[in-house]
Amino acid sequence: MARPSLQALEVFLAVARLGSFRRAAATRGVTPSALSHLIRGLEEGLDVRLFHRTSRSVALTEAGRLLLERIGSPLDQVGAAIDRVGSLRDEPAGTLRINAPRIVAELVFEPIVARFLAAYPKIRLEVVTTDGLVDIVGEGFDAGIRRDRRLAPGMIAVPVGPARRFAVVAAPSYMEGREPPRTLADLQAHLCIERRFPNGSRYAWEFAKDGEAVEVEVTGPLVVDETRLMLRAALDGVGIGFMFEELVAHHLAAGRLLRFLEDWCPVAPRFHLFYSGRRQVPPPLRALIEFLKCAGPST
Numbered sequence: 001m002a003r004p005s006l007q008a009l010e011v012f013l014a015v016a017r018l019g020s021f022r023r024a025a026a027t028r029g030v031t032p033s034a035l036s037h038l039i040r041g042l043e044e045g046l047d048v049r050l051f052h053r054t055s056r057s058v059a060l061t062e063a064g065r066l067l068l069e070r071i072g073s074p075l076d077q078v079g080a081a082i083d084r085v086g087s088l089r090d091e092p093a094g095t096l097r098i099n100a101p102r103i104v105a106e107l108v109f110e111p112i113v114a115r116f117l118a119a120y121p122k123i124r125l126e127v128v129t130t131d132g133l134v135d136i137v138g139e140g141f142d143a144g145i146r147r148d149r150r151l152a153p154g155m156i157a158v159p160v161g162p163a164r165r166f167a168v169v170a171a172p173s174y175m176e177g178r179e180p181p182r183t184l185a186d187l188q189a190h191l192c193i194e195r196r197f198p199n200g201s202r203y204a205w206e207f208a209k210d211g212e213a214v215e216v217e218v219t220g221p222l223v224v225d226e227t228r229l230m231l232r233a234a235l236d237g238v239g240i241g242f243m244f245e246e247l248v249a250h251h252l253a254a255g256r257l258l259r260f261l262e263d264w265c266p267v268a269p270r271f272h273l274f275y276s277g278r279r280q281v282p283p284p285l286r287a288l289i290e291f292l293k294c295a296g297p298s299t
Contacts, residue, residue: 093122132198
């Protein structure tokens with residue numbers, strides 16, 4: 001026995017409930033002859049008659065009544081589920097999972113998260129911070145955010161937020177009795193706060209000037225894996241730190257930190273939100289991308 005299609009069962013349900021091929025055809029947007037053809041195909045596939053037909057009336061057979069009892073409610077649930085899924089296309093809703101390094105989450109999401117959730121109250125935003133590289137598809141994330149545009153094949157990258165600069169800073173207490181660094185080579189004579197990546201490698205400070213890019217490996221008494229720890233240590237006079245300018249701007253303005261080598265700190269590449277290009281973009285992710293675009297460089 002052939003397994004009937006969902007369309008054939010929906011047509012059967014319409015005829016059974018309306019008691020008329022003509023009215024059922026009108027609700028389905030098809031001709032009565034096309035609808036009758038579907039019912040005949042269903043009956044032939046099941047090898048049983050479902051309706052008694054006369055020129056004036058349509059009535060269910062015993063087999064038809066049994067089928068109606070068994071499929072009526074399940075088909076209604078299927079229809080409701082399809083309508084619910086369709087509504088997600090019109091109004092973004094559901095869980096949106098984003099992976100980002102801790103500092104990126106702070107710089108990108110802190111300024112916009114409240115406004116984004118207010119604009120899309122049916123979205124549940126889940127931000128997971130991980131400084132190491134993550135397989136966003138394999139780990140069940142909708143998207144990730146990184147500073148590096150080098151992505152796995154099949155990924156789409158969208159720039160988010162403004163271009164940012166790094167800053168070389170130290171507390172006045174650390175600089176007492178020390179000569180300020182005026183060249184990159186001078187950093188070797190100073191205590192610097194190092195940064196370690198999750199894979200164990202240490203971050204080389206990135207500088208550029210007049211088209212020349214230079215990476216400097218620094219040393220010092222402290223190695224951290226989190227920018228906020230570096231900032232706290234710099235404020236406490238542990239050594240020289242290297243971090244995003246906007247994190248230290250108010251400390252510089254207040255005199256709690258001093259800045260050095262500013263001419264070697266150009267604008268860094270923007271952060272990029274990336275997601276798989278091999279599947280349809282979920283409505284919540286599409287909403288976030290458009291929101292970040294509209295937020296502009298001040299994000």
